[in-house]
Amino acid sequence: MAKFATIKEYIYKKIESGEWPEYHPVSSENVLAETFSVSRMTARRALHELSEEGLVTRTRGSGTFVAPLKSQSALLTIRNIADEIRLRNHRHHAVVQILERVPAPKSIAAALQLAVGAEVLHSVITHFENGQPVQVEDRYVNPELVPAYLDQDYTQSTPHEYLCEVTPLTEASHLIEAVLPSEQLMQWLELDEPEPCLQIQRRTSGREGVVSQATLTHPGSRFRLGGHMTFKPSH
Template identity: 60%
Template sequence: MAAKFELIKKYILEKIESGEWQENAPVPSENKLAEEFSVSRMTARRALEELSQKDILVRTKGSGTYVASLKSQGSMFEIRDIADEIKERGHEYSATVIELGEIDAIAATAIALDVKIGAQVHHSVIVHNENGKPVQVEERFVNPEMAPDYLGQDYTEISPHEYLSQVAPLTEARHTIEAISSTQQVCDWLKLVKEEPCLQLIRRTSSKQGVVCFARIIYPGSSYRLSGQLTFSDN
């Protein structure tokens, strides 16, 4: 039997998913949830806090708890799997494989992957969908030495991030984030009816053995917002 706080989370997610609770709608208080589910206030608080940590709810001191903006709000300062983020929101995840094969590394790719120019590397272009709507396109160049079976995977069943985490566990990542104008190709991939600003994340990831992959990830500006948290010491 599921823990009581999980039942509360499921209840809230169902209300949001059904559209009964729209963005910015107030969520029942800890006291009301505790009474309705016959649990302690602490249990109700845990459910609300966990959904707040996932940016599904927003808690305001002295005001209450509200449904967060329905824009995707995954933090890009944390290396997370887009499939997990979508599923945690209670939505359906799917992937569309656009390209999957080998490609000769041009200078920029070779430098990023620490391979020779012209060396063959694994290449994929995958569109990630939330409830059937494209929300992210991921172009990835993978060092074959680090993931020799990369091209043999079904990326409609397992995401590239999940697979690479299994065969070459991440130990370091460096990335840059910038706003870009969408090209016609990006519009086609993301099914945008017109060109719009997009957010581009360039990420280079490594394992203990060396550089694993170099990725270009693009989000439509109308569907994503960058969020993160900085912690400062007292010094």
């Protein structure tokens, strides 16, 4: 492995393991250069790349610090419905409908890369904005990677927040479609009439495998999914 890569790996593990929490200072270029017996330019490259990846922030004259994890991906966290609601200065609360350990349905087992019939952790939570249900979060979790998933209080923090704490997520794939809700979903969403719903299927993976598969259903009349992206950042 290249020298700058070993330094990156070293720092990366410090952050991932939690040994260096948010805003924790990272060794300076000169210190790294000496401890790893490399030139400053090589140590510098490691820090520079980590900063471009958003893991650390650097300020001239001050130093290098572990970046706040929440900023790691606007695209990932934007789907944290609780934050989104609070951001609008609205009230958020959640109702846990289901919290159980069940044999994995076939499609779920495949998604989580487990054997069919293996037990998985299952939760269904309704999220309310100002008292009105805006999302049903139907989630299956890999019990090997997150054994204590069922022991959390999801009226206080969201599953997404807990999963982010426990396992750093590295990947996410999404599938978005428009569907009509099932009877069950209509109950949970307190819909009297069927209406088009935006359904987001989302699979998140960490370094050790697929962590969780979630199906997020929003009533079309109460929800829009916004996004923004820029392409050539340096101009």
